[in-house]
Amino acid sequence: MVIKKNQRLLMLVVSCSIxxxxxxxxxxxxxxxxxxxxxxxxxxxxxxxxxxxxxQGMSTGLLAGAVAACSAVWQLRHED
Structure with a gap:
């Protein structure tokens, strides 16, 4: 169960970064x-x-997407 949840969170970070x-x-x-x-x-x-x-725009977007996803993951983990 934990592995599946971690994979979903990783996919969230990757998809937001892309x-x-x-x-x-x-x-x-x-x-x-x-x-x-x-x-x-x-x-x-x-x-x-x-x-x-x-x-430069792509790298900024990568950083913004990764930070947004990590923030969402952090918030989800603290709500559980």
Whole structure:
């Protein structure tokens, strides 16, 4: 029973982390695309690498998803 519960909690952390990576990467890619389409393009927009910005967004999403899942797991364990 404990192993099954731990596997479910691990799957929660993994799925939230993957979701965070997808959402963070997509949001960063969209932001960099919108930056270039803006009527007033800044030098920061021109010098940033869209791939690097996407990777940064993905890593931020990974961290946010993992922290959110761990917080949910912590709360669930303290309610039991």
């Amino acid at each position: 979701t965070g990576v997808i959402l963070g990467g997509t949001a960063s890619w969209a932001e960099s695309s919108l930056c270039l389409q803006d009527s007033k393009v800044t030098s920061e927009c021109l010098t940033q690498d869209p791939i690097q910005k996407t990777i």
